[in-house]
């Protein structure tokens with residue numbers, strides 16, 4: 001399953017993705033029992049059982065060396081494993097089967113979810129790239145956030161230092177267990193990786209997974225360099241992401257096949273048609289047992305069962321850096337506020353966001369991306385204010401959303 005010091009003769013580490021592929025290939029063999037071995041411990045065993053599962057076959061068990069033999073109390077450790085493998089992880093997703101008019105049914109629920117999010121003042125712990133920090137903070141403040149924590153900022157703000165407050169080394173993964181107790185969500189956006197980033201992300205990921213708190217992964221520039229491609233594999237092996245969001249190039253890289261070399265962080269020219277994008281989002285969500293959002297002129301959103309296309313938005317969004325990154329943060333807000341249907345939570349967030357963008361772009365004083373940004377923040381704030389008063393008129397007749405059959 002994973003790399004482990006007890007084995008040195010491993011050709012490759014197959015992870016849950018490889019295990020799931022094997023289980024699918026032998027799903028007819030009902031008389032074949034399966035166990036997984038390698039690097040499994042109390043903190044990852046539920047995820048291993050959950051994410052390895054193929055539609056018709058699951059692991060029957062796990063084989064453990066270190067976490068039992070090196071435990072102070074091997075009997076208690078074994079009993080704990082026996083309990084854990086029988087119960088799903090706290091973050092388990094139970095996708096709803098698509099109803100006849102799923103998109104229409106979901107749309108009816110969106111204003112209520114937006115109101116819920118606005119009232120909840122959700123907390124989002126951001127590990128985000130330094131290019132977009134200011135923009136994303138302003139988007140989050142405009143639309144929802146009460147407490148805001150920017151983990152990319154190495155030192156606290158200058159005025160805090162002047163007033164004598166202690167500096168906060170926020171990108172430090174060791175801080176995540178404390179932050180995870182605040183009942184918010186975590187965003188990992190790997191836009192500006194450095195040598196410490198991945199180990200910090202892993203610590204934070206494990207802290208939030210342990211509590212079943214939502215985690216969003218934005219694999220920015222995933223196909224741009226070898227370092228980023230490796231970071232994707234390490235992070236997928238290291239924990240569970242409730243939502244993976246990215247542009248076409250990034251989602252293709254996370255899927256792991258036919259990825260094009262990205263030139264920077266933008267997706268580059270699309271090589272997939274709408275059906276192919278919808279299928280890719282659906283297949284990745286099925287494989288990871290989570291929710292996947294592929295952004296672009298049309299966004300594709302899937303939880304492995306339902307596939308929804310969102311046609312809202314404005315091309316100015318594609319002309320301002322960080323508009324994709326901000327969706328990671330707002331998805332964190334919505335996933336925190338509405339836990340029972342993760343796809344609906346993310347859909348509500350992108351509709352609020354993209355309708356605000358349309359409203360902003362239609363202002364006569366907006367002439368391009370520069371004047372669009374302040375107008376966009378104003379429109380997010382206007383929707384949030386309306387939603388807080390129970391006024392849904394901002395949403396009536398506006399959603400351009402449909403089911404995709406793949």
Ligand SMILES: Nc1ncnc2c1ncn2[C@@H]1O[C@H](COP(=O)(O)OP(=O)(O)OP(=O)(O)O)[C@@H](O)[C@H]1O
Nearest residue numbers: 247295296297313314315317318321322323324325
């Ligand atoms: N041509 C377009 N028409 C309408 N909406 C668009 C268009 N291009 C992008 N968008 C919207 O812009 C937002 C960001 O998507 P995009 O795919 O550009 O993200 P990204 O490449 O990850 O951005 P970044 O890395 O700059 O943060 C989404 O809401 C998407 O729907």
Ligand SMILES: Cc1ncsc1CCO
Nearest residue numbers: 129131191192220265322
């Ligand atoms: C331009 C850029 N480079 C690294 S992150 C980033 C912001 C958009 O994702």
